[in-house]
Amino acid sequence: MQELPDxxxxxxxxxxxxxxxxxxxxxxxxxNLDDHHFLRFSIKYLYLFQKSISPxxxxxxxxxxxxxxxxxxxxxRVSDEGSKLExxxxxxxxxxxxxxxxxxxxxxxxxxxxxxKSWRKLLFKVQAQSFVDIPPLVIQVxxxxxxxxxxxxxINHCLCDGIGTSQFLxxxxxxxxxxxxxxxRPFHSRHVLDPRNPPRVTHSHPxxxxxxxxxxxxTFDICKHLQSQPxxxxxITFTQSHLLRLKKTCAPSLKCTTFEALAAxxxxxxxxxxxxxxxxxxxxxxxxxxxxxxxxxxPQGYYGNGFVLACAxxxxxxxxxxxxxxAVKSIQEAxxxxxDEYVRSTIDLLEDKTVKTDxxxxxxxxxxxxLGLEELDLGGGKPMYMGPLTxxxxxxxxxxxxxxxxxxVQISLPEDVVKRLEYCMVKFLDGKDNEDENSRA
Numbered sequence: 001m002q003e004l005p006d007x008x009x010x011x012x013x014x015x016x017x018x019x020x021x022x023x024x025x026x027x028x029x030x031x032n033l034d035d036h037h038f039l040r041f042s043i044k045y046l047y048l049f050q051k052s053i054s055p056x057x058x059x060x061x062x063x064x065x066x067x068x069x070x071x072x073x074x075x076x077r078v079s080d081e082g083s084k085l086e087x088x089x090x091x092x093x094x095x096x097x098x099x100x101x102x103x104x105x106x107x108x109x110x111x112x113x114x115x116x117k118s119w120r121k122l123l124f125k126v127q128a129q130s131f132v133d134i135p136p137l138v139i140q141v142x143x144x145x146x147x148x149x150x151x152x153x154x155i156n157h158c159l160c161d162g163i164g165t166s167q168f169l170x171x172x173x174x175x176x177x178x179x180x181x182x183x184x185r186p187f188h189s190r191h192v193l194d195p196r197n198p199p200r201v202t203h204s205h206p207x208x209x210x211x212x213x214x215x216x217x218x219t220f221d222i223c224k225h226l227q228s229q230p231x232x233x234x235x236i237t238f239t240q241s242h243l244l245r246l247k248k249t250c251a252p253s254l255k256c257t258t259f260e261a262l263a264a265x266x267x268x269x270x271x272x273x274x275x276x277x278x279x280x281x282x283x284x285x286x287x288x289x290x291x292x293x294x295x296x297x298x299p300q301g302y303y304g305n306g307f308v309l310a311c312a313x314x315x316x317x318x319x320x321x322x323x324x325x326x327a328v329k330s331i332q333e334a335x336x337x338x339x340d341e342y343v344r345s346t347i348d349l350l351e352d353k354t355v356k357t358d359x360x361x362x363x364x365x366x367x368x369x370x371l372g373l374e375e376l377d378l379g380g381g382k383p384m385y386m387g388p389l390t391x392x393x394x395x396x397x398x399x400x401x402x403x404x405x406x407x408x409v410q411i412s413l414p415e416d417v418v419k420r421l422e423y424c425m426v427k428f429l430d431g432k433d434n435e436d437e438n439s440r441a
Contacts, residue, residue, distance in 0.1 A: 004101065004103065007142055015095075016093030018066070018092070020060075023066075030190055031194070032350035033193055033304070033305040033307075033350070035158060038357040041131065042155060046115075049150075052143055053149070096140075096141075098143070100143050104144055104145050105146055105384060122140060126138055153165075162371050165373075166373050173376055185301050187302045193347055201348050201349045202344075205311075207357060223393065232413070234413060236425045237409075261324065263327075268320060270395075270421065272420070275420075278316050281361065283358070284331065285364045311334055312327070314327065365394075368388075369398055398410055
């Protein structure tokens with residue numbers, strides 16, 4: 001894997017793109033689901049397009065879409081209360097950088113098939129003292145020698161979730177390619193997710209509590225252990241036939257969705273590859289869209305964080321012995337707990353700013369594969385590649401460009417663990433599929 005060449009910037013970079021007409025000037029309240037510490041980072045997407053769009057066109061359409069999505073042109077700040085974040089909708093503008101890199105689209109695919117440190121060159125690094133000081137929207141368009149382009153975006157997670165980021169990016173694409181009004185107008189107010197007064201925590205929330213282990217010998221923080229050493233990305237692509245075969249390992253006794261089967265298989269493979277103590281209690285935290293689980297449902301166009309983390313728990317020995325039936329059942333039970341009352345209880349729990357997501361002995365899975373991210377078309381066609389700019393110990397289920405039925409699993413682990421994980425993830429396939437069909441991006 002070779003390092004990418006440096007980006008070449010011309011003139012005064014970057015520029016600030018402001019809304020093309022006046023926008024409301026006020027403070028946007030962020031809900032407890034937006035504001036908790038687990039989401040204080042930017043969602044960073046990388047798109048590779050075979051055909052480029054001129055920077056002037058992209059800037060003009062961005063300026064227009066920021067009229068509707070004006071909080072993206074504002075700035076995050078700490079509220080007067082001192083503990084919550086809010087958006088100062090001041091119209092300062094989104095950060096937009098344009099650069100050139102002396103490679104082709106094919107060079108990029110061949111040189112860097114997986115995220116690596118040199119990919120970070122593809123997103124302008126804003127100098128800021130803290131996360132709060134970074135503008136909510138940072139964009140870099142890098143033009144390539146072949147006439148293609150790489151688009152990188154960093155969108156503050158406190159402002160929106162994956163569904164919200166996809167909604168915004170498609171709105172930008174709509175402004176780039178059409179003169180018509182946006183098909184979905186953004187719904188800005190977060191007060192639909194206000195905590196109750198007084199707060200009432202009516203459910204247990206294991207995703208926010210410290211893991212208790214069965215014996216002292218198995219007590220250690222997996223997250224800290226992994227982050228204390230060099231990590232390498234594992235990426236395994238599952239075709240539609242692989243996913244169907246995986247689901248059949250549960251049938252006919254247990255019907256399950258593709259996500260449930262793949263999440264169960266990934267959780268199980270993760271525990272096996274890390275060679276965790278059999279008596280250890282581990283968790284799987286995964287995002288569940290709760291927009292339609294609330295009463296009433298969240299308004300159409302709501303782009304704020306409209307998900308909660310469901311939590312499945314298991315002893316390692318129950319996970320790794322037998323097939324994925326046990327893990328699937330645990331995931332289904334965790335999903336079924338996400339009701340209106342559970343969500344309200346979560347929001348009330350997060351009124352306590354000392355509460356944090358428990359990632360110490362957890363695998364966290366974020367679902368990007370069914371958000372339409374790979375369908376983004378800014379006028380030059382859909383992307384050749386779509387994925388995150390960086391890889392983390394949190395697991396992503398990613399879309400595969402030009403194959404909507406496939407899913408790419410990506411997670412960073414120590415090099416020796418990566419090899420074990422890849423083996424565990426594909427060993428359910430027979431020899432022929434293992435040789436011919438399995439794709440490791």
